[in-house]
Amino acid sequence: MGIRDLVADTRPLQNRHFKRLWLANIVTVVGAQLTVVAVPAQIYADTGSSAYVGLTGLFGLVPLVVFGLYGGALADVFDRRTILLVTTVGLIVTSALFWLQAAAGSTNVWLLLCLFAVQQAFFAVNQPTRSAVLPKLLPPELLPAANSLNMTVMQAGAIAGPLVAGVLIPVLGFEWLYLIDTITLLATLGAVLGLPSLAVVDAATTTPGLRSVVEGLAYLRQQPVLLMSFVVDLIAMVFGMPRALFPEIAAVDFGGPEEGGIVFALLFAAIPAGAVLGGVLSGWVSRIERQGLAVIVCILVWGAAIIGFGTAVLLAGVDGWRTPMLVVALLMLMVGGAADMASAAFRSSMLMTAADDAVRGRLQGVFIVVVAGGPRIADVAHGAAAASVGAGAAAAGGGVLVVVGTVLAALAVPSFVRYRLTRTAAPLT
Incomplete structure (x- = not known):
């Protein structure tokens, strides 16, 4: 296998609509990650409690579940371009409200959590719709490459978001991070405006509601391979995502300031850094x-x-080991990030190729509930566990549960392990 075979497969960028959305994401995602870092950092600065930081998981999970499932039902009835427009505008307005509360000097943690819940509601409708349009733009064999890109x-x-946030928070305050997010979202709005009409094939004629959501879940129950793809991701994220512990680990175990700082930024950036490295070297995913x-x-x-x-965090308390263990901890998070990127590329491609277009939005709704909801459950669980056993032990114990749970799941559903991609010769649209 040569270097050309290892680097990312860029053939999906030959599709002009996918390329426009992808280029807009380069701008938008940096701003979005600034908010991802700013919200827990602001909460921890106001309260000094990882338990309050963990509440972001609860306030993010409820709207993700409700609006993720309902948003998927909407995406199976209405033109998906229209849904993307409405939800993108909603995200812009919500981000502006984050800026307003920070600029006003608010220290009300409940106001911040409620704004976060509203933002996640718009996100929960937007993301299933965005994913559901990819199979209308690209053939099945290019979906793993598109997802990797x-x-x-x-x-x-x-990566850039936490690093920039770690530098800007002590200097400019939280409001500037929220303002940058608001402005960068305009790039995505422009890309969505350039999309063609994306009507659903064989769309349901009834108003989307609880019944259509239930029909989507019933369809999923008949697809054990797809169902198991959700189960193993929940195992990985619920037990293995320690991000709610990063503020405490940065301040307590590695000696950083409570309001942020470089260690805090590096911890948040390490998993994405590994994922980027895995993405750059993702040419192999199209051949699996x-x-x-x-x-x-x-x-x-992972x-x-x-x-x-978690083990590195525990050993950081040994005299003279703090700096070496910080390096080990960051390397472990990078390895995990690369593995998670590849897993997500395969799972999302399996879902896109196996589902009918008429239910694809609803299944993508379930997907976003699992992918984004799992880490939010982890925020709550890890925050509570850290209060009892410490942050390092909570992280390491979660990793053990990931390994055990994944092995048990593979043994329980061998058809998932045997699943193979069916290739087609469909051209780019």
Whole structure:
């Protein structure tokens, strides 16, 4: 295998609509990640409590579940371009409100959490719709490459966001981060305006509601491979995502300031950095046919990396080991990020190729609930566990549960492990 075979497959960028959305994401995702960092940092600065930071998981999870499922139902009835326009404007307005409360000097944690919940509601409708349009633009064999390209951009922004935030928060305050997010979202709005009409094939004629959501879930129950792709991701994220612990670990275990700082930024940037490296070297994903087995291997690597991260945090308390263990902790998070990127590329491609267009929005709604909701459950669980056993032990124990749970899931549903991609010769549209 040569270098050309390892680097990212860029063939999806030959489609002008996908290319426009992808380029807009390069701008938008940096601003979005500034808000991702600013919200927990502001909460921790106001309260000094990881438990309050963990509440972002609860306030993010409820709207993600409700509006993720309902948004998927909307995406199976109405023109998907229209839904993308409405939700993008909603995200812009919500980000502006984040800026307003920070500029006014508010220290009301409940106001911040409620704004976060509203933002996540718009996100929960936007993302299933955005994912559901990809199979209308690209053939199945290019979807893993397209997903890798999208995730590489998102994770690159997730590196730049924390690093910039770590520098700007002590100097400019939180309001500037929220303002930058508001402005950069305009790039995505422009890209969405350039999309053609994206009507649904065989769209339902009834008003989307609880019944259509239930029909989508019933369809999923008949697809054990797709159902298991959600289960293993929940195992990986609920037990293995320690991000709610980063403010405490940065301040307590590695000696950083409570309001942020470079260690805080590096912890937040490490997983995305690994994901970007994995994305740059993702040329191999388009050649993997046994995608189910690939997902299992990737999640096992993720779990092992989180065990290593938690162990490094525990050992940071040994005299003279703080700096070396910080390096080890960051490397473990990077390994985990690369594994998670590959897992997500395979899982999202499996979902896109196996689902009918008439239910694709609803299944993408379930996907976003799982992908984004799992880490929010983890925020609550890790925040509570850290209060009892400490941040390092909570992280390492979660990694152990990931490995055990993934092995049990693979043994329970062997058809998932045997799943293979069916290739087609469909041209780019």
